[in-house]
Amino acid sequence: MIYQTAWKTLLMLLLFAAVAVAQQKxxxxxxxxxxxxxxxxxxxxxxxxRAQCEExxxxxxxxxxxxxxxxxLDNDHSQELINGGGRHQARVTVKGIYFKKAQTIDVQSYVIxxxxxxxxxxxxxxxxxxxxxxNRVEKNDGK
Numbered sequence: 636m637i638y639q640t641a642w643k644t645l646l647m648l649l650l651f652a653a654v655a656v657a658q659q660k661x662x663x664x665x666x667x668x669x670x671x672x673x674x675x676x677x678x679x680x681x682x683x684x685r686a687q688c689e690e691x692x693x694x695x696x697x698x699x700x701x702x703x704x705x706x707x708l709d710n711d712h713s714q715e716l717i718n719g720g721g722r723h724q725a726r727v728t729v730k731g732i733y734f735k736k737a738q739t740i741d742v743q744s745y746v747i748x749x750x751x752x753x754x755x756x757x758x759x760x761x762x763x764x765x766x767x768x769x770n771r772v773e774k775n776d777g778k
Contacts, residue, residue, distance in 0.1 A: 664733035664740065668699040670716070670725045670747070673706075695719045697729055697740075705729070706739045713742040715752070722747060 672693035674686035688694075695717055697705040707713035707729075716729070731743040744753035 660736075661732050661734055663730070665728060665730045666697055666699060666705050666733075666740065667726065667728040668697040668705070670695055670719070670722060670727040671698045672696075672719065672723060673704060675723075693719045693723070695723075697727060704738065705733075706737070708734075708739050708741040710741070716742060716745060 672686075672688055673696050674684070674688050674694065676698065677684040678686040696707060699705065707716050708731075709717060712731075716727070725747055728746040729740055729742055730745065732741040734740070743755065744751055746752075
């Protein structure tokens with residue numbers, strides 16, 4: 636009997652979590668800010684922060700002009716932004732699907748020094764994209 640109650644409670648919690656995630660607002664957004672490593676920034680603010688960027692590598696995010704941070708969803712679209720590419724503190728404009736509660740953007744494209752990079756433009760045939768500029772979808776029918 637206790638197991639049935641526990642399973643019902645667990646099932647209800649999982650259902651509630653699934654509904655909450657499904658209802659999270661997402662929207663297409665564009666952000667401009669400074670491309671920076673969060674751990675390095677925190678270490679600069681408070682010397683007691685134990686940032687290990689030299690050993691583990693930098694994990695970049697976007698620091699907005701108001702001081703808030705937007706994080707890049709860790710996937711194949713954002714690896715160059717997350718890893719930094721030696722451009723620490725550069726100004727960057729990022730466009731994508733924004734998850735407000737998580738302060739995270741699923742990157743569709745970004746601009747650094749006037750040069751636009753887009754996963755969809757470079758890998759269109761490998762990935763079905765949401766980028767309106769890359770609206771062409773090819774079907775692979777095996778021929």
